[in-house]
Amino acid sequence: MIEIRGLAKDFQRAGESTVHALRTIDLTVERGEFFVLLGPSGSGKTTLLRCVAGLAVPDRGEIVLDGVTVYSREKRVLVPPERRGLGMVFQSYAIWPHMTIFENVALPLAQKRPRLGKAEIRERVSQALSLVGLEGMERRPTPLLSGGQQQRVALARSLATEPVLLLMDEPLSNLDARLREEVRKEIRNLAARLDITILYVTHDQMEAMELADRIAVMHEGDILQQGSPEDLYRKPADPRVAQFFGSTNWIDGRMRDKDAVETAVGCLAVTDSGERTAGEAVVVAVRPEDVELTPHGQEEAARENRFPGRVVSNVFLGDHRVYTVEVGEHPLLVRTLASVLLGGDVGVRIPREKVCVFRARSRDELPSADGS
Amino acid sequence: MRGSAVYHAEERGGEALAALRLRIGHAAERLPLPLIAFVTLGLVVVFLVVIVQVSLQVEDDSGTRYGLDNFRLLYTDPFTAKAFLNTAVFAGVALVVAFAFAIPCAWLAERTTLPGRGLVFPLLTVTLLVPSFFTAMGWVILFHPRIGIANKALMQILPIEQAPFNVVSLVGMGWVEGIALVPLAFIMIAASFRAMDPALEESARVHGIPFFTRLRRITLPLLTPGILGAVLYVAAITIAAFDIPAVIGLSNRIHTFSTFVYTTALPLEEVPNYGLIGASSAVMLVVGLLLTWRYMIVIGESHRYAVVRGKDYRANLVDLGGWAVLGWAIVGAVIVFNVVLPLLALTWVSLIPFLQVPSAAAFGTMSLDNFRAVPWANLMTGLRNSVILLVTVPTLSLVAGMAISWLVIRSNWRMARTLDVLAFLPHVIPNLIFAVGAFLLAIVWFPAHWGLFERGIGIIILVYVVTRISFATRMLNSGLVQIHEELDEAGYVAGLGPMGVIRKILVPLLSPTLLYSWLWMALLAFRELTMAAFLASRDNLTLPVIIWSMWTAGRLNQAAAVALVFVGLMTPLIVLYYVFGRRHIGVVQ
Numbered sequence: 001m002i003e004i005r006g007l008a009k010d011f012q013r014a015g016e017s018t019v020h021a022l023r024t025i026d027l028t029v030e031r032g033e034f035f036v037l038l039g040p041s042g043s044g045k046t047t048l049l050r051c052v053a054g055l056a057v058p059d060r061g062e063i064v065l066d067g068v069t070v071y072s073r074e075k076r077v078l079v080p081p082e083r084r085g086l087g088m089v090f091q092s093y094a095i096w097p098h099m100t101i102f103e104n105v106a107l108p109l110a111q112k113r114p115r116l117g118k119a120e121i122r123e124r125v126s127q128a129l130s131l132v133g134l135e136g137m138e139r140r141p142t143p144l145l146s147g148g149q150q151q152r153v154a155l156a157r158s159l160a161t162e163p164v165l166l167l168m169d170e171p172l173s174n175l176d177a178r179l180r181e182e183v184r185k186e187i188r189n190l191a192a193r194l195d196i197t198i199l200y201v202t203h204d205q206m207e208a209m210e211l212a213d214r215i216a217v218m219h220e221g222d223i224l225q226q227g228s229p230e231d232l233y234r235k236p237a238d239p240r241v242a243q244f245f246g247s248t249n250w251i252d253g254r255m256r257d258k259d260a261v262e263t264a265v266g267c268l269a270v271t272d273s274g275e276r277t278a279g280e281a282v283v284v285a286v287r288p289e290d291v292e293l294t295p296h297g298q299e300e301a302a303r304e305n306r307f308p309g310r311v312v313s314n315v316f317l318g319d320h321r322v323y324t325v326e327v328g329e330h331p332l333l334v335r336t337l338a339s340v341l342l343g344g345d346v347g348v349r350i351p352r353e354k355v356c357v358f359r360a361r362s363r364d365e366l367p368s369a370d371g372s
Numbered sequence: 373m374r375g376s377a378v379y380h381a382e383e384r385g386g387e388a389l390a391a392l393r394l395r396i397g398h399a400a401e402r403l404p405l406p407l408i409a410f411v412t413l414g415l416v417v418v419f420l421v422v423i424v425q426v427s428l429q430v431e432d433d434s435g436t437r438y439g440l441d442n443f444r445l446l447y448t449d450p451f452t453a454k455a456f457l458n459t460a461v462f463a464g465v466a467l468v469v470a471f472a473f474a475i476p477c478a479w480l481a482e483r484t485t486l487p488g489r490g491l492v493f494p495l496l497t498v499t500l501l502v503p504s505f506f507t508a509m510g511w512v513i514l515f516h517p518r519i520g521i522a523n524k525a526l527m528q529i530l531p532i533e534q535a536p537f538n539v540v541s542l543v544g545m546g547w548v549e550g551i552a553l554v555p556l557a558f559i560m561i562a563a564s565f566r567a568m569d570p571a572l573e574e575s576a577r578v579h580g581i582p583f584f585t586r587l588r589r590i591t592l593p594l595l596t597p598g599i600l601g602a603v604l605y606v607a608a609i610t611i612a613a614f615d616i617p618a619v620i621g622l623s624n625r626i627h628t629f630s631t632f633v634y635t636t637a638l639p640l641e642e643v644p645n646y647g648l649i650g651a652s653s654a655v656m657l658v659v660g661l662l663l664t665w666r667y668m669i670v671i672g673e674s675h676r677y678a679v680v681r682g683k684d685y686r687a688n689l690v691d692l693g694g695w696a697v698l699g700w701a702i703v704g705a706v707i708v709f710n711v712v713l714p715l716l717a718l719t720w721v722s723l724i725p726f727l728q729v730p731s732a733a734a735f736g737t738m739s740l741d742n743f744r745a746v747p748w749a750n751l752m753t754g755l756r757n758s759v760i761l762l763v764t765v766p767t768l769s770l771v772a773g774m775a776i777s778w779l780v781i782r783s784n785w786r787m788a789r790t791l792d793v794l795a796f797l798p799h800v801i802p803n804l805i806f807a808v809g810a811f812l813l814a815i816v817w818f819p820a821h822w823g824l825f826e827r828g829i830g831i832i833i834l835v836y837v838v839t840r841i842s843f844a845t846r847m848l849n850s851g852l853v854q855i856h857e858e859l860d861e862a863g864y865v866a867g868l869g870p871m872g873v874i875r876k877i878l879v880p881l882l883s884p885t886l887l888y889s890w891l892w893m894a895l896l897a898f899r900e901l902t903m904a905a906f907l908a909s910r911d912n913l914t915l916p917v918i919i920w921s922m923w924t925a926g927r928l929n930q931a932a933a934v935a936l937v938f939v940g941l942m943t944p945l946i947v948l949y950y951v952f953g954r955r956h957i958g959v960v961q
């Protein structure tokens with residue numbers, strides 16, 4: 001449905017250095033897929049979306065939508081946005097304030113060629129409005145609508161022409177928390193109901209996980225990794241991806257052999273160390289919920305990945321607790337349902353298949369803030 | 373600002389995607405905008421270039437060559453020198469008068485509890501629309517040293533032998549010019565007052581600094597850049613002012629720069645010396661640009677003081693108490709001098725056969741004879757021309773302004789900055805210069821037998837549009853930046869092309885701005901005398917030009933009658949402007 005090859009775009013700002021908004025993006029989105037572009041602010045998501053829409057013109061590469069090349073530097077093709085036949089929901093909703101709800105939804109329909117009849121337009125506007133739960137509101141002027149209603153109008157407007165591809169740029173970011181939940185569910189239902197491909201931009205990892213069939217994680221104009229939400233969570237290919245999906249314990253170490261890492265915590269057996277070689281400095285990531293606590297004293301040296309520790313702090317978060325356990329000198333976050341005594345000695349087990357190993361140098365590339 | 377990307381394909385020029393201009397259809401859709409922008413701004417440049425070219429062009433026996441002879445002539449000719457000196461005195465007096473009224477008015481409107489102070493701004497803005505030739509005619513009727521009826525009345529009442537006032541003098545002309553410029557100066561200074569953070573004054577107050585010390589040490593120094601900027605801007609206008617010198621000075625052989633150029637361009641006897649016109653205009657152009665350059669620097673510096681204004685703006689208003697009466701007396705004087713006195717004088721004179729002081733005998737001679745004697749057939753032609761201007765000038769200016777502003781604000785075309793600067797030029801270069809440019813263009817660049825002048829009012833329309841383009845683009849620029857760009861982008865995604873987005877989204881959203889600007893420019897086009905006088909020919913006379921020529925021909929009573937009719941015609945438009953424009957009044961600058 002969407003094929004993007006070698007797409008790049010720079011911004012030149014007066015008196016400043018060039019911003020590489022997109023470096024060299026390769027991306028394929030299948031028909032009917034709900035594909036989410038996830039990344040921190042400034043990572044190039046909007047730029048990529050705007051390139052697909054035709055609102056921004058890339059510097060290099062190629063974009064093919066539904067078999068039609070809409071941009072190719074090589075072939076000198078550039079289809080303007082008005083000829084791409086897409087639906088798009090803007091971050092600000094971009095509801096035309098001088099038009100009623102009906103006029104907003106009808107305008108894209110009126111541009112269709114061959115022309116649609118008046119009656120057909122009316123019919124399709126009301127269909128689109130009932131799709132988003134705004135039936136009968138055609139005559140309403142738009143400036144007085146609430147954020148949630150504007151959001152629905154924007155959705156109806158972009159769906160009215162029954163586009164095969166719908167683009168959404170942080171459509172929930174201007175809603176308050178409760179409404180965001182609600183609209184998120186509606187979008188998921190709509191996507192399931194309609195035969196439509198969606199390219200969706202967000203910086204909210206929970207939103208991405210809930211909505212996406214597949215996610216691409218972006219960072220400074222690059223795609224770090226693409227895959228299903230579970231893949232990204234379980235098998236991050238890059239420490240930045242790991243960090244983006246919730247808190248992580250980072251432990252420095254050195255490869256002993258292909259299956260084991262010497263760390264401050266002890267010698268960790270691992271299943272998949274990728275291309276790391278013996279002696280190489282590495283950094284190891286373990287999710288707090290993957291660390292298991294066992295009663296003190298069961299950590300026989302012989303048994304794999306078991307270490308003695310001491311509980312130094314404890315945060316109660318309702319349905320679970322987060323402990324900080326010191327193993328050797330190294331603090332580890334542990335997320336568990338169990339309750340253990342503060343200051344007590346415990347055993348810690350780190351299942352070898354849950355350990356991710358990265359190049360040590362990549363640790364320096366992490367954004368300094370945030371993290372655990 | 374993130375420019376609309378739709379334009380990239382063409383805009384990136386030689387780089388990257390220039391070659392992507394593939395489909396004719398899609399390029400053609402966008403072509404009108406750059407085309408309109410280029411034609412309009414091209415004219416701005418052409419009008420200025422022709423002046424410079426003509427000023428350097430010397431005709432002698434061997435043919436045409438280029439040199440500085442015209443400037444040498446300008447420098448050595450005593451008549452020219454006198455005109456320039458006169459202009460300096462005239463402008464000096466006008467500036468003193470204008471600011472002596474404007475600064476107190478601005479202070480009253482922005483910084484005091486003057487009752488009804490909200491009215492000061494709209495009243496003075498509307499006063500700005502009353503043609504200054506109208507005001508000047510009123511003043512001559514009242515204070516001409518020989519025939520002025522107020523002078524005569526005073527000589528009857530008071531034990532004096534000589535007329536107490538003489539408006540037919542440099543100082544008199546400067547006074548009337550100054551009075552006529554109060555509204556403009558007021559608008560600029562009021563803006564400076566408004567941009568000033570009241571907290572700066574308040575903190576002085578809290579620290580126990582008394583009123584006059586505060587005024588001297590805090591308020592005035594903070595306002596200095598704003599006032600200086602206004603002085604420079606108004607000065608640039610004054611040195612090229614035509615209306616008032618033309619009504620008062622021309623028939624009495626008191627020449628300023630503008631009337632000097634006029635008589636040189638259209639002399640009664642000899643052949644016009646175009647080189648001299650070019651040279652004197654070039655000098656004025658340079659003086660104007662220098663003033664503007666200073667103005668820009670001053671305005672740039674004033675940003676140093678710019679502080680984000682808090683909400684609590686009323687906090688620092690000075691309570692006038694009983695002095696409010698004096699406050700309104702000052703504002704009232706401006707309106708009386710500009711509108712009421714001239715209106716009374718012209719009304720009286722239009723009803724009597726010759727100038728005389730009101731008396732029982734004079735009342736006996738009152739009739740509508742002057743109105744009957746007016747050559748109405750000529751006037752109808754003038755009215756038709758004026759109405760054509762009133763309709764076409766604002767409309768074309770807005771079309772051209774829309775094209776330019778769209779390119780400047782919504783595209784990131786490399787040329788956009790240049791367009792914006794060019795569109796700003798007519799704001800700082802006196803209209804007169806453009807009229808001279810068009811005049812020289814039609815005479816010198818094109819063969820005489822084409823008769824660009826004799827062919828109706830096309831050339832007048834062009835010059836008016838060119839001089840209005842600054843106003844139109846300033847208004848539309850500020851209107852466009854307030855429209856969220858995603859509203860356009862939603863239009864593109866919905867299938868509208870650039871012209872469709874402009875028509876269906878931007879124009880409706882800008883409609884209040886468009887309506888207000890249209891009315892303002894319509895009024896200015898209707899009342900404009902200067903440019904129409906320079907470009908006058910048999911077929912393109914406008915109402916103001918006809919009134920003025922009746923006046924200079926000495927038919928004062930008839931001229932007064934027609935001037936009254938003229939202002940009567942303007943009144944409904946002014947009311948309309950006031951009703952629709954109220955929200956916008958104050959953005960005029």
Ligand SMILES: Nc1ncnc2c1ncn2[C@@H]1O[C@H](COP(=O)(O)OP(=O)(O)O)[C@@H](O)[C@H]1O
Nearest residue numbers: 011019021040041042043044045046047374375
């Ligand atoms: N029109 C523009 N001009 C200059 N820089 C831009 C423009 N648009 C985006 N950028 C820059 O490109 C980078 C990516 O921006 P964007 O795509 O908006 O990121 P995101 O949507 O992920 O927050 C940022 O560094 C941003 O500052």
Ligand SMILES: [Mg+2]
Nearest residue numbers: 042045046047
């Ligand atoms: Mg964004």
